Amino acid sequence: MAADLQLTEFLAMLVGVALDAGTDAATGAPQVIEILTAACDLADPAGYVTPHHVHRMWRVSRLASVLRPDSPTPDHFKAGLRAYDETLEELLGGGLPERGYRYVGPAELAAGAARSTLSGTRIASLADFASWAARQTPGEWAEPFTYVVGLDGRLRLAPRRSEHVACAGGAAVLGAGEITFVREAGRWAVGEVSNQSTGYCPDVTSWRAVARALDGIPLRRPTAFTHEVVFRRCPACAEHNIVREVDFVCVFCGGDLPEAWNVDGVVRSARP
Numbered sequence: 001m002a003a004d005l006q007l008t009e010f011l012a013m014l015v016g017v018a019l020d021a022g023t024d025a026a027t028g029a030p031q032v033i034e035i036l037t038a039a040c041d042l043a044d045p046a047g048y049v050t051p052h053h054v055h056r057m058w059r060v061s062r063l064a065s066v067l068r069p070d071s072p073t074p075d076h077f078k079a080g081l082r083a084y085d086e087t088l089e090e091l092l093g094g095g096l097p098e099r100g101y102r103y104v105g106p107a108e109l110a111a112g113a114a115r116s117t118l119s120g121t122r123i124a125s126l127a128d129f130a131s132w133a134a135r136q137t138p139g140e141w142a143e144p145f146t147y148v149v150g151l152d153g154r155l156r157l158a159p160r161r162s163e164h165v166a167c168a169g170g171a172a173v174l175g176a177g178e179i180t181f182v183r184e185a186g187r188w189a190v191g192e193v194s195n196q197s198t199g200y201c202p203d204v205t206s207w208r209a210v211a212r213a214l215d216g217i218p219l220r221r222p223t224a225f226t227h228e229v230v231f232r233r234c235p236a237c238a239e240h241n242i243v244r245e246v247d248f249v250c251v252f253c254g255g256d257l258p259e260a261w262n263v264d265g266v267v268r269s270a271r272p
């Protein structure tokens with residue numbers, strides 16, 4: 001059985017035992033997510049099966065049939081399942097699938113990234129972060145690090161001034177930019193974080209994926225990008241622009257730039 005199907009069965013079982021024990025969703029759902037996150041890491045270290053993905057599979061493959069009016073499941077149990085479903089959705093993030101970003105920078109950098117084996121270090125836990133941090137020299141901390149959020153939703157870090165496309169191993173991303181870390185009361189936290197990547201030109205809405213990747217480690221973080229970059233492609237001359245001070249005019253040809261992000265088409269994330 002594929003890992004995602006096994007994990008879907010596992011999630012169904014976890015919610016079932018929580019309901020049998022009378023644990024309400026507000027209390028039980030965060031614990032379910034914690035256990036499911038560990039199980040996802042165990043089953044699929046590459047990180048393509050996420051709790052979000054498993055929740056979606058559970059909802060479609062199991063929950064829909066159990067909640068049908070003609071199913072023999074008692075009403076109070078159905079109500080409990082609905083409450084867990086809603087709380088899991090709220091905690092794991094629902095709504096539209098996240099937008100992925102294709103590399104849109106110079107082709108020679110992408111070719112270099114494809115040849116390089118030095119993609120970013122994947123940071124899925126505090127242990128990953130501590131191990132990565134211990135390998136950085138004092139000089140490395142003076143400047144921001146390059147980061148991407150892969151289509152698996154996980155943070156990847158590379159040394160300062162690395163190309164984002166190299167950090168991502170040439171792949172599409174959910175977010176990209178620069179990041180600094182600080183020590184706060186003996187714990188690591190994010191200092192500054194931006195979506196500054198001219199290779200991927202991510203929209204400011206990529207913050208959601210960045211926040212989720214940081215929360216998944218977990219690292220304390222700001223509530224938004226500390227430096228937001230507004231990227232647009234000029235419809236007239238096709239040049240990539242950085243919009244400054246809400247002046248939506250192409251610096252290359254003077255044409256109008258659209259209000260909505262338009263640098264590349266949508267790439268679906270690994271999440272369903």
Ligand SMILES: [Zn+2]
Pocket residue numbers: 234235236237238239250251252253254255
């Ligand atoms: Zn233009």
